[in-house]
Structures are given as C-alpha cells and as structure tokens.
Amino acid sequence: MNEEIRKQAENFINNINESDKVAIITDHDPDGFTSGTLFFDYCLKKGAKVTQFTYSRGSSIEDDFNLENFNKIITTDLSSAAVAPILKKYEKKEILFMDHHPSDAKLPEGVIEYRTMYRGYIPSARSAYELCGGKKWLSLVGIIIDAGFLYKENDEFIKGALDEVNMTRKEFQDSVAFPISNAITYLNKEPEKAFPLVQNISNYDNLEDIKKYSKPIEDEANRLVKEFEQKKEDLGGVIFFYLEPKYSVKGIIVNKISLKEESLDKIFIFASPNDSGKITFSARSQSKKINMATLLQEGIKGIDGNVGGHFNASGGIIPKEDLNKFKENLRRFLKKNPLN
Ligand SMILES: [Mn+2]
Structure with missing residues (x-):
C-alpha cells in the first residue's frame, strides 16, 4: 500500500512537462523551503510553469491561495488539517500531498497522499530529493534543521550528502544549514522574499546573500546566550x-x-x-x-x-x-x- 502510493508520487513527478502549470505550497520553515525548492527546480527543468506559495501556520487563510490557473498542485511538509480546505476547493486538479507526520484531517478523494513515516523519520527535503533529484546538499539543510540526524534511518543518506560536500556535520551545520535557517527566521514576516532567496542559492559555498540576513540573527542569539548565563x-x-x-x-x-x-x-x-x-x-x-x-x-x-x-x-x-x-x-x- 505504502509502496504503491510512493509509485504514484513518482509517476506524478515523472509526468510533469512543459504543458503544466504547477503550484507548490510549502511549510514556512527550512524543511518546507528546501523541499519546495527541489520540487520547484525540477518543474523548471521540465519546462513547466511553477509558482510557490508559503503556508504560515496561524496566519495563512484559504483565500491566500488562488490556484485557479494551475493544473497541478504539490504540497510539502504541511499537515492535512492545514491544507484540506484549500485542496477541497481545487479537488478537480491533479494533487500530490507529501508530509512526514500522521494524518490529522481527511483529504479529498484523488489526492495522492504520500506520507513517508512508514520508512521512519524522513524529513520532507530528503523525500523531495529522492523524487526529484537536484541539490542534494540543500536536502541536507532541511534534514539537519528537522533533526533528522537523530534517526538512524537517515545515517546513510546524511553520510552520502556530507561526503559530497566534504564536510563534517558540525561544519555543514555552522557554515550552511544554520545560516540558511537564520535567514528564513530574519525574514519571518516576508516569506515571499525568503523562499526566492533560498531557491536562488547557486551552491553551498556561495551564501553571500544569505549571510546578510543570518548575521543579525546570529548576533542576537549570541547576545541572549550570554544573557542567559547572567539572568x-x-x-x-x-x-x-x-x-x-x-x-x-x-x-x-x-x-x-x-x-x-x-x-x-x-x-x-x-x-x-x-x-x-x-x-x-x-x-x-x-x-x-x-x-x-x-x-x-x-x-x-x-x-x-x-x-x-x-x-x-x-x-x-x-x-x-x-x-x-x-x-x-x-x-x-x-x-x-x-x-x-
Ligand atoms: Mn519537516
């Protein structure tokens, strides 16, 4: 059953082509943005038109998502309770839902509901990489920020990704994963700026734009850790x-x-x-x-x-x-x- 749904997800991805208009709805966090970028890059590579939408828990509402002009929808790293009303409204479209948490609401018939828990604790960025390929190091960012390294089912994947960038996990965290996560935090009220910032990173050794935003966050975090010791x-x-x-x-x-x-x-x-x-x-x-x-x-x-x-x-x-x-x-x- 699970493998059957995984096949359907793979087919959905393989069938994306230049005639498609794809809407990608992502969670508002590093795993959401990195998995979203891997789907986004893949759609571009296939010649499809693609637009990303951020779903922010507690502030996004159904009307923020006008998906009339799209024929395919992908949601990544979001709970079914969050997206069910949106997907219900557009249930006639082809929809791939992907997440790594248990179901908390019923989705419309016909939605490919690809939940990855049956394989263990697999952050969305890893599953997106396995479906779409692309920047493996970017999937590692999502995995690390979602604490995927605490689960042995990710050991081999993480090791492979670290070997490719020739870094230890600590080095990769400090020089790549945390700066990207911090930049998303800095732009917390402007996800429409944060997603393109992540999507446009050409490589893990080219984070100049990211660092402009991550630096104030790092300074503030260091200030508060010092304050903790005193207060x-x-x-x-x-x-x-x-x-x-x-x-x-x-x-x-x-x-x-x-x-x-x-x-x-x-x-x-x-x-x-x-x-x-x-x-x-x-x-x-x-x-x-x-x-x-x-x-x-x-x-x-x-x-x-x-x-x-x-x-x-x-x-x-x-x-x-x-x-x-x-x-x-x-x-x-x-x-x-x-x-x-
Ligand atoms: Mn996640």
Whole structure:
C-alpha cells in the first residue's frame, strides 16, 4: 500500500512537462523551503510553469491561495488539517500531498497522499530529493534543521550528502544549514522574499546573500546566550529564563541552550512577551524527570492561561501581569515535590 502510493508520487513527478502549470505550497520553515525548492527546480527543468506559495501556520487563510490557473498542485511538509480546505476547493486538479507526520484531517478523494513515516523519520527535503533529484546538499539543510540526524534511518543518506560536500556535520551545520535557517527566521514576516532567496542559492559555498540576513540573527542569539548565563533563575530544580528577543529567535535560543550536552539532565522554562501583551512559555527537558505539560500546568494554577504539548517539550501562555504568580506557583510546587 505504502509502496504503491510512493509509485504514484513518482509517476506524478515523472509526468510533469512543459504543458503544466504547477503550484507548490510549502511549510514556512527550512524543511518546507528546501523541499519546495527541489520540487520547484525540477518543474523548471521540465519546462513547466511553477509558482510557490508559503503556508504560515496561524496566519495563512484559504483565500491566500488562488490556484485557479494551475493544473497541478504539490504540497510539502504541511499537515492535512492545514491544507484540506484549500485542496477541497481545487479537488478537480491533479494533487500530490507529501508530509512526514500522521494524518490529522481527511483529504479529498484523488489526492495522492504520500506520507513517508512508514520508512521512519524522513524529513520532507530528503523525500523531495529522492523524487526529484537536484541539490542534494540543500536536502541536507532541511534534514539537519528537522533533526533528522537523530534517526538512524537517515545515517546513510546524511553520510552520502556530507561526503559530497566534504564536510563534517558540525561544519555543514555552522557554515550552511544554520545560516540558511537564520535567514528564513530574519525574514519571518516576508516569506515571499525568503523562499526566492533560498531557491536562488547557486551552491553551498556561495551564501553571500544569505549571510546578510543570518548575521543579525546570529548576533542576537549570541547576545541572549550570554544573557542567559547572567539572568537565569533557579526556581528549585527548574532553570527559568525570561528573554525579550529581537526577531523570532526564541526557538533558536531554546534549542541552543536545552540541547547542549551538559543540559540533558536539566529542566528549562523560557519565557518571553508576544505581540499581544501576553507571556509565552517554552518548557524543555530531555531528563524524563517530569512531563513538561504537567510542570506548566502547575505554574498556571489560578491563572487565566493555557498549556499544551508533549512530555519533553511544551508551551504555555498567560497574561503579562501573572508572571510573578506563575513563578511563585512553581517554587511552591517544586519545594513540595523535589525533582532531584
Ligand atoms: Mn519537516
């Protein structure tokens, strides 16, 4: 069944030709943009007309996608819940849906729904490369930023790609993958600039344009990592850090700090203000000592807030004025329920 659908996906790709007008809808992140670029480049090579659309979670709406003039649609790295209303509207067209997460909504009949989980954890950029060929190093960018290196099913592919560029993973991360990811972050509010920037990179050793945008992000991330050392608070076994980042670098900081070797037995809560006068939390721990959603639940007791997420990674939101109460709740909870 799975292999059958994979064949259908391959046929869809092989059949693209100069008479086609293809719309590619990508996720708004590095795996979405790199997989999208591989599809985009392939369509150009086949002489098809091609246009990319970015789907941004939380802000894109159905009307942003006028696909009347296209006969084929590809979606990459997006959940079915996100794109189902769009694909329903254009269900008469030929559609390839590709993602590496479980289904969260039903797609219209006739859509080729190529989900790659049956092969393991395969980021979209790898699957796009396997379907379309093209810049293998670019697929490696998507794989690395989606943490594909944590899954052994990608070992051989990653090794092959690194051999081609003659770099270690660390070298490739620092000189290629992170700068590209940072440039996308810098242009967070302008995906219509960010996608062409990625699509136009001629080679991994030619990142001048990328670096113009990635530099401010790197500087800001380094500033905040230093600030973390000075301003982190111990709430009684949980490390708390309040930060006010410029640009959308919170996710970068959270990963940089919580995924360090010496951090793996620790518990972190990062807090920062959002645009609408609330405080948002990211709780992270690889320690297995306590469920991060449970921990945040304890913090928001008696506060008009919200919590959601998984054991190792959860998020939450509260009104700004309740931050001290949140910290007080946690101090009290951790005193009664020591985690060490
Ligand atoms: Mn992905």
